Amino acid sequence: MEYKHIYGPVPSRRLGVSLGIDPVPLKVCSFNCVYCEVAKTTLLTTKRREYVPAEEILNELKDFLHNHKGPLDYITFSGSGEPTLNSKLGYMIDEIKKMTNVPVAVLTNSTLLYLRSVREEVEKADLVKCTLDAAEDKYLRRINQPAKEVTAEKILEGIRLLGEEYSGNILIEIMLVKGINDTEENYKQISKALDSIKADRIQINTVVRPPAFGFARPLSQKELEFAKNVIGHNAEIIKPFNRKTNAAYRTDVENAIIGSIKIRPQTIKDLSEGLGVHRDEILKYIELLESEGKIKEILLNGEKFYKYIEK
Ligand code: SF4
Numbered sequence: 001m002e003y004k005h006i007y008g009p010v011p012s013r014r015l016g017v018s019l020g021i022d023p024v025p026l027k028v029c030s031f032n033c034v035y036c037e038v039a040k041t042t043l044l045t046t047k048r049r050e051y052v053p054a055e056e057i058l059n060e061l062k063d064f065l066h067n068h069k070g071p072l073d074y075i076t077f078s079g080s081g082e083p084t085l086n087s088k089l090g091y092m093i094d095e096i097k098k099m100t101n102v103p104v105a106v107l108t109n110s111t112l113l114y115l116r117s118v119r120e121e122v123e124k125a126d127l128v129k130c131t132l133d134a135a136e137d138k139y140l141r142r143i144n145q146p147a148k149e150v151t152a153e154k155i156l157e158g159i160r161l162l163g164e165e166y167s168g169n170i171l172i173e174i175m176l177v178k179g180i181n182d183t184e185e186n187y188k189q190i191s192k193a194l195d196s197i198k199a200d201r202i203q204i205n206t207v208v209r210p211p212a213f214g215f216a217r218p219l220s221q222k223e224l225e226f227a228k229n230v231i232g233h234n235a236e237i238i239k240p241f242n243r244k245t246n247a248a249y250r251t252d253v254e255n256a257i258i259g260s261i262k263i264r265p266q267t268i269k270d271l272s273e274g275l276g277v278h279r280d281e282i283l284k285y286i287e288l289l290e291s292e293g294k295i296k297e298i299l300l301n302g303e304k305f306y307k308y309i310e311k
């Protein structure tokens with residue numbers, strides 16, 4: 001069976017071996033983050049609907065689980081946009097729970113959590129990762145470029161209420177981009193907001209994969225340390241995944257990417273289509289290969305390509 005809405009399993013820095021589910025098409029989101037690794041948002045909306053039919057996703061998943069023999073740490077709603085925009089999210093989690101004991105994760109940008117109905121749906125999952133890059137509208141608009149009805153106040157209220165109601169794991173991710181939200185003022189505001197939020201882990205991240213907006217640049221390790229100290233709350237700086245310890249890391253995919261890039265520079269889309277591997281999965285390998293200096297990003301006619309570095 002050819003899968004259109006599920007991909008991987010992919011090696012994930014937080015979730016180990018994770019099977020991805022794409023419940024919205026590329027690129028439906030309530031944010032248009034400058035650092036987005038997927039693409040610029042083409043439908044900026046907070047409107048919930050069944051963007052991808054739930055039954056199609058569940059049929060693919062049933063087939064995958066029937067045939068998959070390896071380890072699986074999480075089934076993760078993530079992918080090409082904001083998963084809570086799919087109005088059947090809660091139904092899908094219920095159905096997955098009937099099929100398997102593999103824990104379910106939802107990676108959300110937090111914009112709809114202020115709605116009780118959305119919280120009730122995500123609370124069916126075992127882990128919810130919430131984005132929190134800014135605690136006031138000035139920074140929110142700069143970094144996340146949200147739909148106009150989204151406000152920092154609603155986001156904070158949503159995460160706070162989730163923390164009060166939910167017994168599963170809450171992970172907060174703070175994404176920092178140089179010159180955009182990397183000010184002491186933003187860190188202090190986030191720190192203050194976290195005083196009233198219950199979360200199991202708070203992780204600080206920066207741009208490690210090709211961003212939708214080329215000007216989005218990463219913070220240095222020193223700058224990340226500074227952010228961590230101001231934000232407090234035991235926040236940690238997220239570490240790259242380890243290919244040796246992650247069971248989903250596939251040397252055949254790594255070799256195929258290198259082999260393909262050696263012939264000619266390629267875009268993420270070229271690699272994804274050429275190798276038949278979801279773009280999210282390609283991105284994990286690109287991130288690692290780039291950090292190891294094996295490949296580098298180049299711009300050709302305004303488009304990002306990856307080039308092999310001869311040693
Ligand atoms: S990073 Fe996530 S929340 Fe931000 S635009 Fe991309 S898909 Fe949407």
